[in-house]
Amino acid sequence: MKKYNFLIAISLGMTLIGCGDTKKGENSLFTIDDSAFPAHFTTPESVSIGILNPNSKEIDSIAYFVNDKKVGSTKSTEKFKFELKDQKLGYQYLKATVYFGSDSSDATKRIELVSNVTPKLLKYKIVNTYPHDTNSFTEGFEFHNDTLYESTGQNGKSYLRKYDYKTGKIFKQIDLDSKYFGEGITFVNGKLYQLTWQEKTGFIYDAKTLKLEKTFTYDKDIEGWGMTNDGTYIYQTDKTEKIWKMDPKTQKMIDYINVYSGDAKIKAINELEWINGKIYTNVWLKDAIAVVNPTSGAVEGILDMSGLRKFLKVTPDDVLNGIAYNPKNKTIFVTGKNWDKIFEITVSE
Structure with missing residues (x-):
């Protein structure tokens, strides 16, 4: 133990x-x-x-x-x-x-x-690798209609991109104003939601055209980090151990959970992805993914992703961040900030 x-x-x-x-x-x-x-x-x-x-x-x-x-x-x-x-x-x-x-x-x-839950140590298998733009400081990563979307950070370099993950071909890109540092994204109810880091500002786009429809201000004094949804509600992180639950219709926070693994509080949880009723989350500066119960906040599984680094041409500062579930293939795509590859993986106990 x-x-x-x-x-x-x-x-x-x-x-x-x-x-x-x-x-x-x-x-x-x-x-x-x-x-x-x-x-x-x-x-x-x-x-x-x-x-x-x-x-x-x-x-x-x-x-x-x-x-x-x-x-x-x-x-x-x-x-x-x-x-x-x-x-x-x-x-x-x-x-x-x-x-x-x-x-x-x-x-x-x-x-x-x-938490009284002992997390399971999960295994993963790489089934494919694809190119990733090394200029992309990945913050949000999500599939929509079998197409990959990515949101990146850094002031003056932040964008929202729709592209072919197999070739890297860009279908559409929206560059954010230089005052914004882009963060997590998620699709729900025909809309694409995007966070910014410390500007306390979010954007709502039409999911089909990517036309900006609304800008909103966070109703809590928090930072914007990762984002996902369960089909009804949006979940987002703020650099702490909290995962906030937001009503996408009003953009108001209605609840939150605290993420714990045993008696340890897990802070700085980052990018999120909803997969089969669980929240998969990156942990800032760690080569690990935690699988979280969205009701209790208990970590139920751990994926040690440090083995991916041997396939990459990156520095230690280029951290793991980016989880996208492809429901068509039932596989998970992971990448990192400025990584040169995207990995398609399957997960098992």
Whole structure:
């Protein structure tokens, strides 16, 4: 197990995060008793929340909240048990509002909920290689109607391109204004959506003509990184461990998940691709692809792609980034920033 975790740590560059709150008591009257709390909680577990009452106040009742949602109440100092199975991975904010006499006071605590899934080490097989433009700083990579589309970054060099992946022949290219750094793309509902990096601006094109129809501003203060969709909703990354869920009709963020592999938070997830109900994601600066459960955020599989480098004429700075699923052949196309090749692969356990 230790060897396996070590391999994953090398591949994904995990950052282990501790659980508790550094503030041992925000309230002078009551505190949440964390003496029996583990370093991390996992999804099948429950948390038993008790109150310390150092001043021996006569307590009438206690209302309990998890992430500002009331989950129950007790009389006096009786402990409250709450199951964590339906909570998203990441930090959970506990609050107990204690009522005594005509007064009330809050006690708070933060815990961390991590994944109980052990990721499978997946295998891949190269079935074909194709040329890739070494001037392409790949940010978005996606098939639409059996044609490959690519979005690239770098100010003054960003473009959206539709081309023949077998020959590299360009069918159409749209150059972005030099003030924009292009990022992820995805097709949904007859539209092509494109992100920009730090400009907090997105573009919506007609999927057939690639005519720009709308420019929108992110409704969260985040960066734009990778993009994919499940046929209804768009998912996008922002350089952290979060994958945001966006309504393409309104361009509003409606939810998010936090990506964890075991008790490790995976930050800097980048390009995304929806494949058979899972999200495949590149990890910035790592030669690895993580397979993520889109509901829980748990990493269920790992693809170590470092073996591709022996076939390339690239530098260590030319990082893996680009995942495109071809539903016609049921194969996955991967490439990287300024790579000279695209690899068509199949994946197995």
